[in-house]
Amino acid sequence: MVPTYCKFVIFNKIVRLTSKMLFYSFFKTLVGHEIIVELKNDICVTGRLHSVDQFLNIKLIEVCVSDPEKYPYMNYISESFIRGSVVRYVQLPVNSVDSQLLQDAARKEITIR
Amino acid sequence: MLVELKNGETYNGHLVTCDSWMNINLREVICTSKDGDRFWRLPECYIRGSMIKYLRIPDEIFDMVKEDIVVNKARGRTDNQKNRGGSRGARQGFGGRGGGGNNRGTGQQQRGGPKSFRGK
Amino acid sequence: MSSGLESYVNHTVSIITSDGRNFVGTLKGFDQTINIILDDSHERVYSPNQGVEQIILGLHLIRGDNVAIIGEVDETMDSSIDLSAIRAEPIGSVVF
Numbered sequence: 071m072v073p074t075y076c077k078f079v080i081f082n083k084i085v086r087l088t089s090k091m092l093f094y095s096f097f098k099t100l101v102g103h104e105i106i107v108e109l110k111n112d113i114c115v116t117g118r119l120h121s122v123d124q125f126l127n128i129k130l131i132e133v134c135v136s137d138p139e140k141y142p143y144m145n146y147i148s149e150s151f152i153r154g155s156v157v158r159y160v161q162l163p164v165n166s167v168d169s170q171l172l173q174d175a176a177r178k179e180i181t182i183r
Numbered sequence: 184m185l186v187e188l189k190n191g192e193t194y195n196g197h198l199v200t201c202d203s204w205m206n207i208n209l210r211e212v213i214c215t216s217k218d219g220d221r222f223w224r225l226p227e228c229y230i231r232g233s234m235i236k237y238l239r240i241p242d243e244i245f246d247m248v249k250e251d252i253v254v255n256k257a258r259g260r261t262d263n264q265k266n267r268g269g270s271r272g273a274r275q276g277f278g279g280r281g282g283g284g285n286n287r288g289t290g291q292q293q294r295g296g297p298k299s300f301r302g303k
Numbered sequence: 304m305s306s307g308l309e310s311y312v313n314h315t316v317s318i319i320t321s322d323g324r325n326f327v328g329t330l331k332g333f334d335q336t337i338n339i340i341l342d343d344s345h346e347r348v349y350s351p352n353q354g355v356e357q358i359i360l361g362l363h364l365i366r367g368d369n370v371a372i373i374g375e376v377d378e379t380m381d382s383s384i385d386l387s388a389i390r391a392e393p394i395g396s397v398v399f
Contacts, residue, residue, distance in 0.1 A: 109372070110397040111319075121307050125335075129307045133374065142389050143347075143349065146317070147317055147374030147375060147377065150373060151307070152371070153370050153372070156372075189322075236320070236366060238363070238364040239361070242362050
């Protein structure tokens with residue numbers, strides 16, 4: 071039985087050894103979870119993570135804006151694609167992130183590089 | 184076509200050339216300042232692609248490009264086979280969706296642009 | 304590779320640009336830098352003291368750098384909304 075930690079790192083090696091890819095892999099493990107994305111224009115979008123790509127562009131389903139009174143722009147939207155470059159923060163559910171694992175993977179990656 | 188830059192200035196003119204970075208060359212240009220109250224006539228200008236916010240294109244162009252894509256798809260298959268094993272040089276810039284398509288598309292625009300403007 | 308813009312092609316999408324504008328139109332194409340071709344597009348201008356103003360624009364190409372959000376417009380939801388009743392502050396622009 072391979073421990074989860076190893077699986078994660080091995081997967082990373084296969085993909086490519088750049089820190090961007092680490093977070094790409096990391097986000098891929100979060101597909102299906104509810105997340106909140108705060109953009110650099112201060113809009114907060116809540117939704118279920120549908121997919122992510124190498125640029126950390128994010129596709130969300132079941133979208134809603136956290137302040138629909140102020141931003142009715144998205145009221146008629148159920149699904150959306152967010153360009154990675156405009157994302158300021160992503161808020162993740164605490165229990166779906168193993169921060170120890172992530173830290174180790176990040177350190178490992180630095181030493182490999 | 185109309186080009187709006189990130190700084191809000193707009194350039195209205197006929198497209199002469201463009202490249203895969205979206206750098207473009209316009210002819211018979213009318214430049215409008217950000218607030219829209221000052222104008223300049225320029226016989227020619229060159230715009231760096233990264234400065235562009237968006238382009239407003241005559242509707243006819245889309246139909247032309249669509250025809251072009253159909254042609255390219257048929258042609259593209261044989262092209263790809265030829266390139267197989269060769270360098271990746273052919274795929275640069277916007278690549279992906281057929282780098283060739285890009286250039287050919289603009290060729291169409293060059294021809295189409297002035298025509299459609301005259302029509303209006 | 305692109306995380307699924309393909310599924311929006313030929314659908315009505317709403318694009319919020321990094322300068323805070325809102326374009327709605329049919330997505331006809333895109334590439335890996337998220338340059339966007341929008342057909343039959345219009346801009347929706349929101350303001351705090353009057354309803355939404357729609358400006359017809361036609362065919363548009365939006366450079367990827369300026370794109371913030373692309374949302375698939377749910378046609379039934381969209382048609383149920385009375386745009387003229389909506390008041391809203393403009394969206395701030397993206398600060399890089």
